[in-house]
Amino acid sequence: MTADQATAEVGKHSEIGSTRRSTGRASFLQVVRVIWLREILIYVRDRPRMISAFAMPVLMLVLFGEGLGNSIATLPGDISYRQFFFPGMVAMQVLMSSVFSGVSIVTDRQFGFLREILVAPVSRTAICFGKIVGGATLALANGLVMFAIAPLLGIDISLEIVAKLIGLIALVSFMLTGVGVAMGSRLRSVESFQMLSQVAIMPGMFLSGIFFPVNNLPVWMDVLVKVNPVTYAVAPIREIALSKQLSELPADAPFQITHVDWFGYTLSTWEELGIVVIFGVAMLTIAIRGVRTVD
Amino acid sequence: MEGSNDLDAVRTNLQDGIVSSSVQVAALSRSFGEIKAVDEISFEVGEAEIFGFLGPNGAGKTTTISMLCTLLRPTSGRATIGGYEIVDDPEGVRREIGIVFQDSTVDERLTARENLVFHGELFGMARNDIRPRAEQLLDRVGLLGRADDAVITFSGGMRRRLEVARGLMHWPSVLFLDEPTVGLDPQTRRSIWAYARSLRDTEGVTIFLTTHYMDEAEACDRVAIMDHGKIVAIDTPERLKARLGGDLVSLSGPDNEALAREVRDSFEIDPRFENNAVEFNIERGGDFIPILLNRIQGEVRSVGIRPPTLEDVFVSMTGHQIREAEASEEDKLRSMHQRGFGRRGG
Ligand SMILES: Nc1ncnc2c1ncn2[C@@H]1O[C@H](COP(=O)(O)OP(=O)(O)O)[C@@H](O)[C@H]1O
Ligand SMILES: [Mg+2]
Numbered sequence: 001m002t003a004d005q006a007t008a009e010v011g012k013h014s015e016i017g018s019t020r021r022s023t024g025r026a027s028f029l030q031v032v033r034v035i036w037l038r039e040i041l042i043y044v045r046d047r048p049r050m051i052s053a054f055a056m057p058v059l060m061l062v063l064f065g066e067g068l069g070n071s072i073a074t075l076p077g078d079i080s081y082r083q084f085f086f087p088g089m090v091a092m093q094v095l096m097s098s099v100f101s102g103v104s105i106v107t108d109r110q111f112g113f114l115r116e117i118l119v120a121p122v123s124r125t126a127i128c129f130g131k132i133v134g135g136a137t138l139a140l141a142n143g144l145v146m147f148a149i150a151p152l153l154g155i156d157i158s159l160e161i162v163a164k165l166i167g168l169i170a171l172v173s174f175m176l177t178g179v180g181v182a183m184g185s186r187l188r189s190v191e192s193f194q195m196l197s198q199v200a201i202m203p204g205m206f207l208s209g210i211f212f213p214v215n216n217l218p219v220w221m222d223v224l225v226k227v228n229p230v231t232y233a234v235a236p237i238r239e240i241a242l243s244k245q246l247s248e249l250p251a252d253a254p255f256q257i258t259h260v261d262w263f264g265y266t267l268s269t270w271e272e273l274g275i276v277v278i279f280g281v282a283m284l285t286i287a288i289r290g291v292r293t294v295d
Numbered sequence: 296m297e298g299s300n301d302l303d304a305v306r307t308n309l310q311d312g313i314v315s316s317s318v319q320v321a322a323l324s325r326s327f328g329e330i331k332a333v334d335e336i337s338f339e340v341g342e343a344e345i346f347g348f349l350g351p352n353g354a355g356k357t358t359t360i361s362m363l364c365t366l367l368r369p370t371s372g373r374a375t376i377g378g379y380e381i382v383d384d385p386e387g388v389r390r391e392i393g394i395v396f397q398d399s400t401v402d403e404r405l406t407a408r409e410n411l412v413f414h415g416e417l418f419g420m421a422r423n424d425i426r427p428r429a430e431q432l433l434d435r436v437g438l439l440g441r442a443d444d445a446v447i448t449f450s451g452g453m454r455r456r457l458e459v460a461r462g463l464m465h466w467p468s469v470l471f472l473d474e475p476t477v478g479l480d481p482q483t484r485r486s487i488w489a490y491a492r493s494l495r496d497t498e499g500v501t502i503f504l505t506t507h508y509m510d511e512a513e514a515c516d517r518v519a520i521m522d523h524g525k526i527v528a529i530d531t532p533e534r535l536k537a538r539l540g541g542d543l544v545s546l547s548g549p550d551n552e553a554l555a556r557e558v559r560d561s562f563e564i565d566p567r568f569e570n571n572a573v574e575f576n577i578e579r580g581g582d583f584i585p586i587l588l589n590r591i592q593g594e595v596r597s598v599g600i601r602p603p604t605l606e607d608v609f610v611s612m613t614g615h616q617i618r619e620a621e622a623s624e625e626d627k628l629r630s631m632h633q634r635g636f637g638r639r640g641g
Contacts, residue, residue, distance in 0.1 A: 025390075026419035034416040042404050112400035116461075119364055120417040121389035295366065 028129075031122045035130025036137065039104060043138050053142050057093045058149065061085065064211065075213070075257060077249040079242070082153050084257065086146075087238035088210035090169070094143040094237075095204060095230060098173050099197050101135025102180025105294075106193045118294065128291035131184075132177045132284070139173035140166070156244045164240050171273070172233045175280025178287045185290030204230040209238075213257040226260065229279040232272040235260050239269050317342045317469055317501045318363065323372035324524075325358050332358040334524035335372065340469075340503055341516075343495055348505040349512040349605065350521035351617045356505035357397055359521075360473050363503075364394050377468050390418070393462030397473040397505075399454055403447040407438055407457050410446060411464055418465035425464075432460035436490065452483035459487060463494070470494070472504040476511065488514060507617055509605045520609055527612040536603045539611060542580030544587075545599040547572040553593045561590050576603065 026034075043049065065082040075084055108114040117127060144166065150157050179200065187193045207221070208214075208230035217225060225231050239246065239258045246258065260267045267275075318340035325333040333355040340346040348356045361367035363374055365385035373380060379387030401410050408429055415425035433439045436456040446454060455475065462470055472491070476484040488511070494500045504515070512518045512532065519529040528535060548554055555566045555573045566575040577583050580600045588595065609617045 024419040024421065025386075026417060030416065030419065034413060038402070038405070038413060041409070042402075045404060111403065112396065112398050113402045115366065115396055116400045116402075116414070117417070119366060119389060119394060120414075121386040121419070122417060 026120075026122055028123065028126045031126035032130040032133055035117070035127055036134040039101070039131065039134025040137060042104070053093075053097060054145060056096075057089045057146060060092070061089050061149075077245070079245050079249075079257070080154070083155055083242065083245065084213075084238075085211065086150065086153055086155060087241035088208075088234055090143050090146045090241065091172070091208075091230070091234040091237045092205055092210050093146055094139045094169055094173050095176055095233070096201060097139040097142040098135060098176035099180040099183075099201055101138055101177055102131075102182070102184030102197070103190060103193050104135070105131060105181065105184030105291075106187055106190050109188065109294075110190065114294070124292040124294075125288050128181060128185075128288045131181050131291070132174065132287065135177035135180055136170065136173035139177060140170050143169045143173065150241075155241065157241070158244070161240060161243060165237070168236055168240060168273075171280075172237070172276060175276055175283065176230075176233065178280055178283030181287040182283055182290050185287065185294045204228060207231070209234045209260075215256070215261050226262065229275065231260060232267075232275040232279075235267075235272050236269045236276075315342050316340060317344075318346075318374070318376050318503065320363070320374040321372055323359070323362060323374050324370045325355075325362055325367065326370045331524045333362070333369075336519075336521075336524075336526045338519055338526060338529055340501055342468075343499045343501055345491065345495055345502045345504070345514070345516045347512045347515035347518045348503075348521055349507065349509075349518050349609070349617070350505075351507055354521040355524040356521060357473055358524075360394075360471050360503075360505065363388075364392060364471060365389060390465070391467060392469045392471060393465065393467035394471045395455070395458045395462045395473065395475055397477070399458065401446050401454055401457055401461070403449075403454075404445060406443045406445055407433060407449070408442040410457060411461055414461050414464045420465055428464060429460075432463055433457075436460045437486070452479050455479060455483065455487065459490065463500070466498075467500065469501040469503055472502065474505055474507070476506070476508065509617070512605050518605065520605075520612055522609075522613045528608065532605060535605060535608045539603045539607055540576040541578035541603070543574060543576055543599075543601055543603050543607060544580045544584065545569070545572040545574040546587075546595050546597065548594045548596045550593060554591065554595065557591050557593055558587075562587070572597075572599070 061082070065085055075081060105114065108117065118124075147157060147162065147165070180197070183193060183196060183200075187196065203224075207224045207228045209225065210230075214222075214225050214231055214235070235258055242258070256266065259269075260272060316339040320339070321337050322335045323333060323337070324331065324335050336355075336359065348354075348359065350356055358367065362369045363376060363381060365381050365388050368382065373382070375381070376388045377391035379385075379391060381388050402413075405413065411429035411432065412425055415428065420428070430439065430442075433442050436459060438453060438457060438460070441449070441453070446457065449457065459470075459472070459475070462472075470491075475487055479487070491502050491504075495502055504511070506512055515532065517529065517531050518535060519526045520535070521527070528538075530538075546554060551568065551571070551573050555568070558564050558566050558573060558575065564575045564577065566573045568574070584598060584600060588598070606617060
């Protein structure tokens with residue numbers, strides 16, 4: 001071997017990172033973090049998706065707020081329909097964006113990237129949590145952005161309310177994203193995901209108190225609304241977002257417009273949240289099982 | 296070895312000079328319903344060996360790789376990689392291997408660098424290692440200048456090079472390449488091969504690739520010929536070709552039947568009819584032709600001689616051509632015909 005060859009040989013091996021190193025094992029949180037980060041990165045780069053996610057509920061607010069507002073005149077006190085609808089719209093935004101986030105598993109599969117993830121030496125549960133935390137973060141951000149227009153509607157929002165809402169919406173997002181991920185891990189095409197999520201979201205949305213108070217309904221509808229888990233996510237958001245207005249309601253208001261009634265028993269905010277958590281844990285379990293068996 | 300589930304019983308003739316194996320496969324099978332995609336295959340791959348799976352589309356190459364990569368459960372059989380069993384310890388296996396799948400698996404919305412960094416983090420590489428390693432690999436595959444461009448702007452060849460780089464991020468001891476050069480331009484094909492060799496030489500990585508290109512199989516240290524889920528032969532390309540018994544001589548004239556009879560009678564050779572000619576294999580064919588022409592009475596219009604190729608080995612082992620995928624319509628019909636009727640035991 002000549003001197004030159006020898007130098008070249010040595011050079012090869014001393015190159016940064018070229019010698020073999022034992023790789024560690026990514027911790028659960030590291031995996032969640034990297035999967036989460038990618039979800040955010042991809043979303044932020046997709047401007048049209050960001051803009052339409054924001055435009056949709058604003059459009060609804062204008063159309064429904066004006067149209068329905070004029071025909072629904074049965075809200076007690078000084079609360080306008082637009083004010084009533086606003087927290088519902090936030091909930092709707094969170095619902096849609098949570099469930100739709102599950103589509104990322106389907107697109108990952110379609111573009112092959114899912115295999116890159118599945119072949120890594122990491123736990124599937126961590127991958128599932130990464131997807132859920134990613135989707136929930138986006139849903140939370142989408143929901144919170146809506147509060148920028150609250151003052152325009154004459155809704156009084158304090159810092160304390162915002163802080164409570166962040167916690168609340170984070171929880172709701174996390175729970176609802178489970179639905180999207182559970183679906184995404186089982187469906188093979190974006191089209192079927194979109195169809196199914198619409199089938200799931202539509203009744204979830206219209207039978208939930210997003211558009212109208214959930215009490216004083218005809219019996220058949222009352223049953224459907226109270227079976228719908230989304231109802232129990234919408235109510236607390238409205239209770240907190242409108243807490244100032246609600247506290248100013250006269251004591252003899254004809255009915256209460258936020259809390260869910262069960263056969264005359266009025267659920268507290270905590271009880272409603274309890275139902276959200278139970279539903280969420282069930283969805284989470286289904287989602288984890290889905291991601292575990294994905295191939 | 297047939298039916299054996301015992302890894303220790305697997306002793307295929309490793310390449311000369313290689314003592315230890317990094318991949319051991321014993322009676323591995325996978326069925327999809329009625330289809331036996333992989334049918335009791337057993338083999339070993341030596342450390343730092345370039346090992347090739349050669350077979351037509353549908354032979355079971357990808358299914359085998361999927362099982363070895365722990366993405367698909369075998370129906371039966373066992374395999375270890377770097378000492379880890381694929382069913383018992385999939386995580387151990389995954390740390391040992393890097394994979395370039397047949398179909399692209401890069402995220403085209405991310406940049407080249409982001410794809411590598413994501414991979415490094417997912418594989419639990421140390422923080423300080425990830426960026427230098429990504430830089431080094433991007434440089435090696437000639438993508439450093441495009442490191443921060445979204446992959447969506449990359450050509451097919453660039454994507455493939457990026458996938459090779461990504462497969463190597465976490466210092467795997469075995470790199471799987473499933474049809475790594477399909478659809479690539481000759482220059483990219485060459486560069487991927489040059490890179491594979493340098494990897495093996497400098498980092499001692501075992502390279503396990505599948506291909507249906509003969510020239511690529513020739514470049515492997517050892518080749519397993521696969522057809523209909525079975526390994527029909529496994530050896531170095533040279534030894535495989537040597538099994539055919541020397542150069543391929545073909546001769547034709549107005550009466551091929553008569554020529555064949557003469558060859559059989561005068562030289563105790565059993566010729567075949569192939570491509571409208573009489574064909575047979577013989578050692579040192581160049582020396583043989585003058586003798587042949589001296590002895591033969593019938594009219595010979597053309598004589599051909601060439602060293603045997605792996606294609607010939609494949610045909611002799613399986614009774615049909617390998618290149619169905621790229622074959623012309625006429626070739627396709629012929630190979631269908633051969634499959635149906637002209638099947639020789641392989
Ligand atoms: N997921 C699957 N479901 C059903 N059949 C499959 C599946 N994957 C592969 N096969 C069948 O198994 C056989 C081998 O396929 P494959 O391993 O992809 O071959 P190759 O990679 O050599 O072209 C083919 O007949 C193919 O149709
Ligand atoms: Mg294949």
